[in-house]
Amino acid sequence: MERMQQIVGRARAAFNSGRSRPLEFRIQQLKALERMVQEKEKEILAALKADLHKSGPNAYSQEILGVLRELVLAMEKLPSWAAPQPVRKDLLTMRDKAYINYEPLGMVLVIGAWNYPFLLVMMPLIGAIAAGNAVVVKPSEVSENTAKLVAELLPQYLDKDLYPVVTGGVPETTELLTQRFDHILYTGNTAVGKIVMAAAAKHLTPVTLELGGKSPCYIDKDCDLAVACRRITWGKYMNCGQTCIAPDYILCDPSIQSQVVENIKATLKEFYGEDVKSSPDYERIVNQRHFKRVKSLLEGQKIAYGGETDEASCFIAPTILTDVSPESKVMEEEIFGPVLPIVTVKSVEEAIEFINRREKPLALYVFSNKKQLIRRVISETSSGGMTANDVIMHSVVPGLPFGGVGHSGMGAYVGRCSFETFSHHRACLIKDLRWELVNKLRYPPGSMEMMHL
Amino acid sequence: NPFAGLVSHLRASWLSGKTRPMEYRMAQLEALGHFMDDKKQQILEATASDLGKAPFETELSEILLCKNELHETLNKLSHWMKDEQVDRTMAMQLDSAFIRKDPYGVVLIIAPWNYPIHLFLVPLIGAIAAGNCVIVKPSEVSKNTERLVAEVLPSYLDKDCFAVVTGDVPETTRLLENKFDYIFFTGIPPVGRIVMTAAAKHLTPVTLELGGKNPCYVSDTCDVTNVARRVAWGRFFNAGQTCTAPDYLLCTMEMQEKLLPALHKAINDFYGPNPRESPDFGRIVSDKQFQRLRALLGSGRVAIGGQTDEAERYIAPTVLVDIQPSDPIMQEEIFGPILPIVVISNMDEAIDFINSRERPLVLYAFSSKDKIVNQVLERTSSGGFCGNDTLMHMTLPSLPFGGIGNSGLGMYHGKFSFDTFSHHRGCLKRGMGREPLNGPRYPPYSQQKFGVVRAASQVTRKNDCTLL
Helix, strand or coil: CHHHHHHHHHHHHHHHCCCCCCHHHHHHHHHHHHHHHHHCHHHHHHHHHHHHCCCHHHHHHHHHHHHHHHHHHHHHHHHHHHCCEECCCCHHHCCCEEEEEEEECCEEEEECCCCCCCHHHHHHHHHHHHCCCEEEEECCCCCHHHHHHHHHHHHHHCCCCCCCECCCCHHHHHHHCCCCCCEEEEECCHHHHHHHHHHHHHCCCCEEEECCCCCEEEECCCCCHHHHHHHHHHHHHHHHHCCCCCCCEEEECHHHHHHHHHHHHHHHHHHHCCCHHHCCCCCCCCCHHHHHHHHHCCCCCEEEECCCEEHHHCEECCEEEECCCCCCHHHCCCCCCCEEEEEECCCHHHHHHHHHCCCCCCEEEEECCCHHHHHHHHHHCCCCEEEECCCCHHHHCCCCCECCCHHHEECCECCHHHHHHCEEEEEEEECCCCCHHHHHCCCCCCCHHHHCC | CCCHHHHHHHHHHHHCCCCCCHHHHHHHHHHHHHHHHHCHHHHHHHHHHHHCCCHHHHHHHHHHHHHHHHHHHHHHHHHHHCCEECCCCHHHCCCEEEEEEEECCEEEEECCCCCCCHHHHHHHHHHHHCCCEEEEECCCCCHHHHHHHHHHHHHCCCCCCEEECCCCHHHHHHHCCCCCCEEEEECCHHHHHHHHHHHHHHCCCEEEECCCCCEEEECCCCCHHHHHHHHHHHHHHHHHCCCCCCCEEEECHHHHHHHHHHHHHHHHHHHCCCHHHCCCCCCCCCHHHHHHHHHHCCCCEEEECCCEECCCCEECCEEEECCCCCCHHHCCCCCCCEEEEEECCCHHHHHHHHHCCCCCCEEEEECCCHHHHHHHHHHCCCCEEEECCCCHHHHCCCCCECCCHHHEECCECHHHHHHHCEEEEEEEECCCCCHHHHHHHCCCCCHHHHHHHHHHHCCCCCCCCCCC
């Protein structure tokens, strides 16, 4: 308890000293992060390989590219993001200065996840630093190599007091959550999201929760199936299905189900070759616990393709399940693995109804040539974000906020949205002490005349 | 669960899509306008009974400001509802990327007793504008207004989508057991914690408009007369029961000596020699609050006012001096017509004093020197800030209104209300063609392909990476 208190206390004292506020300081820290990513690329890729069996190219494009892009964006845009924003005035305030001042919140806590362990601590960290805060970083202990590396590297490149890294498991995180923060960004699952929010409530700390859920993927009969299935295959099986915005399950008409299976099969062979297990580009399940969990979802299901597993290496082959019952276990929880159930529906109405009966997902996907159908799916459903005719991609558009709704989360970040999430939007009105005459109208006694002005 | 039926009825209405079309929302908002017009007299009477509010104060705070919000919303709604196009990467130039403003679903608004109409109506405007169904829970403390709202409001709005729920703490607790898609709470920090804890069980996002002690720093260089009038107006409006009222003054002894006669004159100008007889000075809402405030009069020494009348729940506009930071009146938000003055030696001391306490909802600084006002602004943190006046920053719909730390989280007013009650959904619409362009992102990743990826990403900083 004391250790946590000390670390957090030191960071808060460092924040109170004011040194994280000047833009030059923040940009200098971001530059140092950029240097860190470039200089330590090898070490970062090695850690990701050790944790998730990610190949170099995969790890680079999944985790490093996004971080570098976010750093560049933040460094370039920070002066414009941080500038006070004048607002429209009315008759009474015409002579005054009215604007929104963007100020740091103070102490931010970033709790990372294990599936993109580097990306998911770095992205929030960049936004929090850009907004002028002190940041406590808690990487996921499940991806232990990356956690260890982050704990070693950050103090080498950043201000040691302002941005401490705390490692550990559930007990350490629980302890950390008893401390008072000014914002908490948590990436992980719904159950722990509730725990984080309840802990935050004790201190009235605002939270951004990036959670998950079952992201549906509706395939209309009228679409280029080969292209659709190729894109879906890419998004579903990257990182061995362990992506919060992976298409979790497919909804389609029974008449195209077998075509969908054939197309995905063909794409899988193209991507990973005949022997998936020996492809350097195919990842593994992060640990035994999740391996067992995902494997158990296959029980009693019709396996149209794949299904092979190897416990020793936490390998689960890319798998497709057909004619899945909505009540089965694989349709209850977020799969977070390389298992793709297909649930058949007879119409887009049925698909929309199916989606709306369930918790709001983090992402929603629809494939169709019909613009009207796509418009309808968007308008009649709710989700954190969505992409039509592709998967994943809405998360890389710089101007789009990335976040969930309902059980898939609250708040958003990435890009400018990060800066705004981690800033306090302070309303400022500066009047003059003169011109008191105007104020006479509002003072008692009984100025009913003013009402009618 | 006594409210389960109501909540699921509203949720069913929401799922039917009824509240989504702009025309529907506009119609409901217009109906709110009719409510304010038709029932103006009843609103004046109810708030007068509950808080002894002067008709002028009620017209200004409970009707005029609400109508401003309503008109702003009606004027701007179609613009706010539009999909917001965003910047795209070079590879996505032919795609459509936009932010869609989705309603959350079923919203709960819990309102307090001090501005019993305004503090449910303004959030309600935002929630309806954003396309939600809403349950309003007015405060049971302002009983007459509660009754008016419960009996009259539902007949103006679509009963399938909007409801008023009444009750005390037990009922509110039961209400909070239900799953809402957004909760908007205005009240005190301890209850804010309870609301957020209840919300956490369902992962319901919240906006909490809380309170605290709003410091009011008066520098030595200022027009004392004008300062005194503006401070007195802000402090004694609604008999001090305003979350953004200046809670306590910080100034030098020298300034205190100048301010006291000026404050005395301002109070006299506003309310006459006996404020009890002035129709423009309000009353304390309840016996409980009255007792609490009367006890606070024991802090320091009464320099102005100090008279009370229990039967009327009247407390005179009062200024206290010889205040120590440890006095009871400095331990809680006053929420009454009492203004303590804490003496400091200079601005630095004032800023240290402010920064050693919880961050307030609003911070006030008075000085004829711009530099001083700016210094106070820059060296402190608060929900909002107003230089050289009180309360006025709340009247501009283009400024967000909200707290920080103990004074709250989230914000509203104007477009910020609409944004608060909408989920901003990131949407990307792509075409099915140009699939070869996606080639580099697919496995297998030969070293050569990897080289392409890296080379493309090392293009100058001005270009976005076209891959992934």
